[in-house]
Amino acid sequence: MAVTRTFSIIKPDATRRNLTGAVTAKLEEAGLRVVASKRIHMTKEQAEGFYAVHKERPFFGELTEFMMSEPVVVQVLEGEDAVKRNRDVMGATNPAEADEGTIRKEFALSIGENTVHGSDSEENAAIEIAFFFNDDEIVG
Ligand code: DAT
Ligand code: MG
Numbered sequence: 001m002a003v004t005r006t007f008s009i010i011k012p013d014a015t016r017r018n019l020t021g022a023v024t025a026k027l028e029e030a031g032l033r034v035v036a037s038k039r040i041h042m043t044k045e046q047a048e049g050f051y052a053v054h055k056e057r058p059f060f061g062e063l064t065e066f067m068m069s070e071p072v073v074v075q076v077l078e079g080e081d082a083v084k085r086n087r088d089v090m091g092a093t094n095p096a097e098a099d100e101g102t103i104r105k106e107f108a109l110s111i112g113e114n115t116v117h118g119s120d121s122e123e124n125a126a127i128e129i130a131f132f133f134n135d136d137e138i139v140g
Helices: 012-016 020-029 044-050 060-069 082-090 103-107 122-132
Strands: 003-010 033-040 072-080 116-118
Touching (some): 003 082, 003 122, 012 020, 020 072, 020 082, 020 103, 044 122, 082 116
Antiparallel strands (some): 033 072
16 A cells, blocks of 8 residues: 555644644554644635535534634645545544544544544545645655
């Protein structure tokens, strides 16, 4: 299996509770390497642009308001089969359905305040990485 990259966000519910390090430790323990990281406070344009795929969903307003509510940490993660590896350690979207040992099982507060974002395909990973990072910010 090839070494690939994925995109991650440590969401406002986690930064607010000072869990940036704890979440990053879970990612690292899962075999993912942080090759880019920055703390940002998302603008409305960034939140709505990033989640444009969900704009017809009933929770779009709630989702974008939440993502703008506090700082987040955007990261590029590298590892063997990084997209799947990250989705596995994240756990299910709804923490009530997340497996033991996953980030969302351990830390998420609700289906909305669910601690982490992770790309769902290699194609989307490339798009999402480029949305927040220039090539020279990624140091593998
Ligand atoms: P994931 O983040 O697991 O890829 P998704 O892409 O379906 O899940 O949804 C993106 C985010 O939108 C999710 O992390 C939290 C929010 N969300 C999804 N379903 C929701 C719902 N039913 N109510 C509130 N927020 C929801
Ligand atoms: Mg998703």
